[in-house]
Amino acid sequence: MIRGYTTPVTEISEKDFEALVTLALEEDLPAGDITTDSLFNSNENCKAVLLAKEEGVLCGLAVLPCLIRKTGADVKWNQTLSDGAPLSKGTIIGTLEGSLVDVLKMERILLNFIQYLSGIATNASKVAKEFPNLLILDTRKTLPGYRKLAKYAVYTGGGANHRLNLSEMAMLKDNHVAKAGSIQSAVQIVRNANPGKKIELEIDGLSQLSEAIASNPDIILLDNFSDSDTEKAIELIKEQSPKIRIECSGGITPDKLKFLSKFQDIGVSMGYLTHTVKFLDISLDIK
Structure with a gap:
C-alpha cells in the first residue's frame, strides 16, 4: 500500500x-x-x-x-x-x-x-506502530517553509502523506459545496476543471452521505463523526462504492484510534503529527 x-x-x-x-x-x-x-x-x-x-x-x-x-x-x-x-x-x-x-x-x-x-x-x-492497519496521515499544519521536510519526517517514521499542497489534490469543504450549490455539482465542476487530479470530499453528517457516494469522489472524509455514525458510514461506502477511500478526522483521540483500528485501510489525518x-x-x- x-x-x-x-x-x-x-x-x-x-x-x-x-x-x-x-x-x-x-x-x-x-x-x-x-x-x-x-x-x-x-x-x-x-x-x-x-x-x-x-x-x-x-x-x-x-x-x-x-x-x-x-x-x-x-x-x-x-x-x-x-x-x-x-x-x-x-x-x-x-x-x-x-x-x-x-x-x-x-x-x-x-x-x-x-x-x-x-x-x-x-x-x-x-x-503507526500501534495501529498498523490504519493509514496515519499528516496534514498541512506545518511551519511555513518546512512543509516538505515535515512530511518527509512523517513518512520516514512510518506515517503517510496527505496532499503536499493545494495544487496536488482538490479537497471540497462546506464553503466550496455552498458555492457550487450541491455536493454533486461541486465534485463535477472540480473534476471537469482538473481532469486527472484526485478529489477529496469532506462531510460532517450522515445526511450528506448518499449524495457524497453518488458524486463518486476519490476520498470521502468523515469529519467529527461519532463512533456509531462512523461505523454506519464506512459500511455504506464499502457496500455501495468500495473504490472510494475513507478518511476520518477531527478530535482523534487514542480511544478513537482504537475504535477505527478494527477497520482495514481507513485513513486517519492527524495535525498532531507535525504541529505538536x-x-x-x-x-x-x-x-
Missing part, C-alpha cells in the same frame, strides 16, 4: 532546505559568534559526537552536508546511521571532525533541524 494520496515524500534533496539553512545562518550568525571568536583559535581542532539521548526515530541528516558547505566549515562529517534508524539512549549517529570554531558555530542550527525532524518522525512512528512536536533529545558532545 502506497503511504500517501499523491506522490509521497520519500526523500529530500538540498533544494528542499537550502533556503532554510541560509535563513538559519543569517538569523544565528549575523556578525559571527562573539563568544567563540573571542575564546578559541582558528587552528584548534576537535571531534564531536552526534548522540541520541532518548529513544526515537532519526531524521534530517541530509541537512548536515549543506550546512557545512554553506558555512565553509573545515569539518568532515562521518555518518554512522541513516534517516529512519531507530535510536536508543547512547546511540551514536555520527561524528564531526575538524575546526572547533566551525563546529561550535553550527552546533545549534544542526541540532535544531535534526531534533525537530526526528521529533516528527518519532511521533509518526509511535502511532517535542524535539527529540539529541546532543553534540565535543571532545
Whole structure:
C-alpha cells in the first residue's frame, strides 16, 4: 500500500532546505559568534559526537552536508546511521571532525533541524506502530517553509502523506459545496476543471452521505463523526462504492484510534503529527 494520496515524500534533496539553512545562518550568525571568536583559535581542532539521548526515530541528516558547505566549515562529517534508524539512549549517529570554531558555530542550527525532524518522525512512528492497519496521515499544519521536510519526517517514521499542497489534490469543504450549490455539482465542476487530479470530499453528517457516494469522489472524509455514525458510514461506502477511500478526522483521540483500528485501510489525518512536536533529545558532545 502506497503511504500517501499523491506522490509521497520519500526523500529530500538540498533544494528542499537550502533556503532554510541560509535563513538559519543569517538569523544565528549575523556578525559571527562573539563568544567563540573571542575564546578559541582558528587552528584548534576537535571531534564531536552526534548522540541520541532518548529513544526515537532519526531524521534530517541530509541537512548536515549543506550546512557545512554553506558555512565553509573545515569539518568532515562521518555518518554512522541513516534517516529512519531507530535510536536508543547512547546511540551514536555520527561524528564531526575538524575546526572547533566551525563546529561550535553550527552546533545549534544542526541540532535544531535534526531534533525537530526526528521529533516528527518519532511521533509518526509511535502511532503507526500501534495501529498498523490504519493509514496515519499528516496534514498541512506545518511551519511555513518546512512543509516538505515535515512530511518527509512523517513518512520516514512510518506515517503517510496527505496532499503536499493545494495544487496536488482538490479537497471540497462546506464553503466550496455552498458555492457550487450541491455536493454533486461541486465534485463535477472540480473534476471537469482538473481532469486527472484526485478529489477529496469532506462531510460532517450522515445526511450528506448518499449524495457524497453518488458524486463518486476519490476520498470521502468523515469529519467529527461519532463512533456509531462512523461505523454506519464506512459500511455504506464499502457496500455501495468500495473504490472510494475513507478518511476520518477531527478530535482523534487514542480511544478513537482504537475504535477505527478494527477497520482495514481507513485513513486517519492527524495535525498532531507535525504541529505538536517535542524535539527529540539529541546532543553534540565535543571532545
